Amino acid sequence: MLKATNVTKSFGKLKVLKGVSAAVSRGEVVAIIGSSGSGKSTFLRCLNYLEKVDGGSVTIDGESLVSTDAQGKACYAQKEQLRRICLKMGMVFQNYHLFPHMNVLRNITEAQVHVLGRSKTQAAEYGAELLTKVGLSDKAQQYPYQLSGGQCQRVAIARALALDPELLCFDEPTSALDPQITQEVLAVIRQLAGEHRTMIVVTHEMRFALEVADRVIFMEDGVIAEEGTSQEMLGSGRSERIRRFMGE
């Protein structure tokens, strides 16, 4: 489904990614963990073109988003192909980034209508369905400022789902939320995992990662330090390094 090879990325002199390779197969849930500054969010953002890689390659569903030529220069796909590839991926941000001037339903229908070309009725029906799915069917006409953080994040998930992405990315979806509210968002992600959606979740929630992810990638200092099934990585047999990271 997704294959990233030897991805490198620097911000100025700071090398954030020092050659990261990872693969995600269809229906798999992969959690990326690691301390702040380990490059995990940057890696995720490189996968859906929110950041441009310096080198390496990313292939999604057999289509090349970026590849590196013989001179080591990263070459991105043409504009139209780029857009098509990126539409295969949905993204949920830490700070939701809902559109504040649109009500909840319109946040979910806007791209369906103006990007995918669905009819307004079709988009609204699907939007209502997704709102029910995330448990917010009564909030369709509200504006984002009227919702709690957890509700905003669930709307953001519905908004991403509305375009039927093949791969859903979460960038620390609960880091801006209170602990009690975190659960309502995690419940939605758990439900999506149950539907065997392909997902990559950058998270700090270790117990959640253990429970929901098939595989866990532990990043440290711009590289993948450890990788394995969630049981191997976070179960009782976890490594000394993971224990240290978890503050044990």
Add this chain to the structure above:
Amino acid sequence: MRYFNDGEAFLKLIKLLTGGLGNTLLIFAWTIVLALPLGLIVALGRMSRRRIVREPVRFYILIMRGTPLILQIFAVHFLLPILMKFLGTNLPFLSFLLAIRPNRVNSTIIAFVINYAAYFAEIYRGGIMAMERGQYEAAQVLGFSRAQTFVRIILPQVIKRILLPISNEVITLVKDTALATVIAVAEMFRSATNEASRTGSIEPLIIAGVFYLIMNTIITWLFDVLIRKFDYYKV
């Protein structure tokens, strides 16, 4: 008290000032209609990634904001005909310029439009730069094109944020129309000063002041309504 206690003289004065009001409103209306959209284009040029676009626009804004409007009115009035004649004679496809004779009102409107577009542009730019990056990123991952992102997501939010500073400029514009008097445009302030110097009374100027105040009261009220209209959401 030449006018205030003489009903007939007072009515004559009001008539005289409303006569000049036509040009005042003409300058005001055209400046709003032309400078608001032009300002947006200037703002986009100022933020262009291309230096060749950005730098000349930066220079243009510097000149417009850095020199007195009164000087710009003179400059347009006296230099524009020369420039038009030069272009019309030397560039065949611009020869139609030779047939146009800009009058004083047109010169004033041009000066106001290019001046106010620069101020509006900086207000737009401030509003656009205040948008958080997340809005662009969310739009990008949802597949919106750059144009769609600007029109559907950025601009509506920018408008809400800039209404107040724009209202400031619009109110200033009402009062600035008085500057057209320097190239002898027959607008309200000129009518008032003429009458004042003819009769040696300050009352016409006071009445002119009341006229400006009434116009700006209406504008303030209009902007209040507009701002309330955008109050349906908060950021």
